[in-house]
Amino acid sequence: MAAVLRKLIQGRLPALAGVLCRRSGNEGHLFLNSSGSTLMQPRCGYSSPTESVIVEMDKATGVALLKLNIPPVNSLSLPLLTELAIVLDKLEMDKHCRGLILTSAVPNIFSAGLNLFDMMDKPNEHYSEFWRAVQEIWIKLYGSSLANIAAINGSSPAGGCLLALCSDYRIMANNPHFTIGLNETRLGIVAPFWFKDTLLNTVGKRTTEISLNLGALYSPTEALSLHLVDRLVPETQLLSAATEEMGRWLQVPDHARQITKSMIRKSTLEGLLNQREADIKNFVEFISRDSIQKSLQFYAQSLQKQKQHIHPPSSSCRQQISSVTFARSPWYSLIQRS
Numbered sequence: 001m002a003a004v005l006r007k008l009i010q011g012r013l014p015a016l017a018g019v020l021c022r023r024s025g026n027e028g029h030l031f032l033n034s035s036g037s038t039l040m041q042p043r044c045g046y047s048s049p050t051e052s053v054i055v056e057m058d059k060a061t062g063v064a065l066l067k068l069n070i071p072p073v074n075s076l077s078l079p080l081l082t083e084l085a086i087v088l089d090k091l092e093m094d095k096h097c098r099g100l101i102l103t104s105a106v107p108n109i110f111s112a113g114l115n116l117f118d119m120m121d122k123p124n125e126h127y128s129e130f131w132r133a134v135q136e137i138w139i140k141l142y143g144s145s146l147a148n149i150a151a152i153n154g155s156s157p158a159g160g161c162l163l164a165l166c167s168d169y170r171i172m173a174n175n176p177h178f179t180i181g182l183n184e185t186r187l188g189i190v191a192p193f194w195f196k197d198t199l200l201n202t203v204g205k206r207t208t209e210i211s212l213n214l215g216a217l218y219s220p221t222e223a224l225s226l227h228l229v230d231r232l233v234p235e236t237q238l239l240s241a242a243t244e245e246m247g248r249w250l251q252v253p254d255h256a257r258q259i260t261k262s263m264i265r266k267s268t269l270e271g272l273l274n275q276r277e278a279d280i281k282n283f284v285e286f287i288s289r290d291s292i293q294k295s296l297q298f299y300a301q302s303l304q305k306q307k308q309h310i311h312p313p314s315s316s317c318r319q320q321i322s323s324v325t326f327a328r329s330p331w332y333s334l335i336q337r338s
Helices: 002-009 078-093 124-142 159-165 193-203 205-214 220-225 235-249 254-273 276-287 290-308 315-328
Strands: 028-032 038-042 053-058 063-068 099-104 147-152 154-157 169-173 231-233
Touching: 053 078, 063 078, 063 235, 078 124, 099 235, 124 159, 124 193, 124 254, 124 276, 147 159, 147 235, 154 159, 159 193, 169 220, 169 235, 193 205, 193 254, 220 231, 231 235, 254 276, 276 290
Parallel strands: 063 099, 099 147, 147 169, 169 231
Antiparallel strands: 028 038, 053 063
16 A cells, blocks of 8 residues: 555655655664764654754654744754754654644744855855755655644744745734745845745735735734635644644545645646756856845845844854845845746
């Protein structure tokens, strides 16, 4: 049966392909750690070595609670993306893990998006590695075989919104100070085609057209009315609501849910998989231009001066600058789209 299901979902959906067969294996699994070496990891008891990604596994239910933990804004840096990819692979291979709840360990922020300093003053090889890592996280989350619920406990612009959009169901804390959306165009940039396609599949063509053209950021109530999120709850009830909702998803037999999800999402995933190298090449060519580098440096310097009025520069300060600056930079305006 597992072999038949594997053939049904294999296609070009890497996160789903083979997961049923892998889950019928040994009591422990071999994984790559951050340095590229292998280690034996017992199932249902692991987290990132740096604790940038915290995993709490409920063995009784098979549900993993994954928390992003890079204060102050969960900036999506290359190290964080790498750690997140490793953890997601572990969860996919764990035959006792059936569901994933994605949230943040940082108050008031889900994720503020990509890290600017991974796109500044680096060799082209780094830019290529960084963008491939961004692609990889989207592929793993959007194509995950696990029931995937986003518990959005803070603001989620740009790349943070993309993480939430990858889930099967989104529950957001009903705090009017929180916002969510793909706001790139408001700030002079263009969302990549696979960002666009993910939003389009969630809220429909007309809402996507308005949202991306205006670079809109929505309050929780606005996001609910547009079906950008599926449910609002008080902040104190967010995780309990996500756990309750996960129970509903896990009532469906895994193989039926996984195959259905594959049928719905396969064409969107293939859109990037078929253009992945070209997308990376375009990103590297654009981000390495002198004019773009100067623009990024200007924004970084101006924001760092603003932060110095509050407190001296620090690594946390640099991360906060990075996320805000990325949203204001025009680095992606010429990258190819479908």
